[in-house]
Amino acid sequence: MEGEPLSALCTPALVVDVDKVKRNAQRMIQRCNKLGVQLRPHMKTHKTLECADVMTGGSRRCIVVSTLAEACFYADHGFDDILYAYSLPFDKVERCAALSERLDLFQVLLDHPEALEQLKNRPLRNGRQWHVWLKLDCGNGRAGVLHSEPEALSLARAVSLTDGVELTGVYAHCGNTYNCRGVEQIHAVAQETTTFTLQFMEKLKAVGITCKSSIGSTPSCSHPVDDMSQLSEVHPGNYVFYDTQQSVIGSCCLEDIAVRVLTRVIGHCPHRNQLLIDCGWCGLSLDGAGKLPTGYALIEGHPDLKLVSMTQEHGRVEPISGPLDYSKYPLGSLLTLIPYHVSNSSLQKVLLTK
Ligand SMILES: Cc1ncc(COP(=O)(O)O)c(C=O)c1O
Structure with missing residues (x-):
């Protein structure tokens, strides 16, 4: 790579x-x-x-x-x-x-x-x-x-x-x-x-x-x-x-956060005013529910979006308010998540299991 x-x-x-x-x-x-x-x-x-x-x-x-x-x-x-x-x-x-x-x-x-x-x-x-x-x-x-x-x-x-x-x-x-x-x-x-x-x-x-x-x-x-x-x-x-959790606590600034989770838009759901992304709780910790206005993560460059829920391999994203402009998020486009809690949930599966 x-x-x-x-x-x-x-x-x-x-x-x-x-x-x-x-x-x-x-x-x-x-x-x-x-x-x-x-x-x-x-x-x-x-x-x-x-x-x-x-x-x-x-x-x-x-x-x-x-x-x-x-x-x-x-x-x-x-x-x-x-x-x-x-x-x-x-x-x-x-x-x-x-x-x-x-x-x-x-x-x-x-x-x-x-x-x-x-x-x-x-x-x-x-x-x-x-x-x-x-x-x-x-x-x-x-x-x-x-x-x-x-x-x-x-x-x-x-x-x-x-x-x-x-x-x-x-x-x-x-x-x-x-x-x-x-x-x-x-x-x-x-x-x-x-x-x-x-x-x-x-x-x-x-x-x-x-x-x-x-x-x-x-x-x-x-x-x-x-x-x-x-x-x-x-x-x-x-x-x-x-x-992000540490920045909310005051341990660090947002600029100090060294990790991101890259995810792709895999679905448009206009009937729910939502996007689907390919990151669920296998790739991002479920920790932090309700702690950030933007959900389980910050979506870099898109403060108007919220990661509202996750299942194992899917995430649901919606605007904090108003209708979603789907032309800004074509299928296959990348979004960058700054996790609320950086856990080993994704890493653990790659590098180590009990
Ligand atoms: C027993 C113990 N020691 C040290 C640490 C490290 O603390 P932190 O994750 O806040 O750096 C942890 C983290 O949960 C812990 O459980």
Whole structure:
């Protein structure tokens, strides 16, 4: 395809602006250097070697993944120091053990004493230790032990006292920054998550435990607060691409968004005042319903159009108001979507399956 125009692509097609990817990645690296924290980029958004190399500055070290398929994919391609940041699934302990015995540093995450029992029941061979991060809920309201509960401290102590298991760090994901609008709100959530995490680190220190700490999300790491410099690591991921959702939150500008989904007009439906396009929810995330006036995406150059609904391989587009001028959208013509949420829904099918 090199040298060919984008119009030569079969659609739907996810296209990535590599210069923007490099710029977004470089800015995050610089931000983390300035803060003095280790950047551990998350791979879940793209799941590619190319972006992983850009995000790690070519080191192929220190990444986060959310599935074991991703972990194996990156391990098979020479990546190491991989954190599987998903509350340890009991059906996958053996595969986690195999990765721990194979890599220099494979790390798991847990938030329940029963998960620790699972690790105890599967001691690692060759003098290896399990490297464990404790998942803390600092207000995100998803996985993790609540930071203020005594159970959090007792679980951390139990991990650190268990033979063959090392408490490597404390991990809090501030996904609640996704409810923010504007930098001020992002700062407030980033500060709260940081403060709760650092307070927990103090409690650990008081009982003689030292380990790493990590928080992060794309909004909080795009606009970090000073106290984040007291953490060991941060773990954002989406920033490599950004998306319309991030621009609405205030993490980035529209110009920073590095991805587009190219789609073609495949139908005219004057009886519904709609166009059909060849991009459905296999090519674009269904996330974001009702969040944008233009539907599931921005249609570049056509602020008057709305992507109102999608089925697996079809999308319905209509004007925000008034009748559609079909002469502007001939069958076979291209439209460019800037996704609300850039997910791996399309990529995952091409590059990786579970
Ligand atoms: C556990 C965990 N850590 C890190 C991230 C990366 O955050 P973001 O996608 O905001 O960059 C995610 C994303 O959902 C996550 O679930």
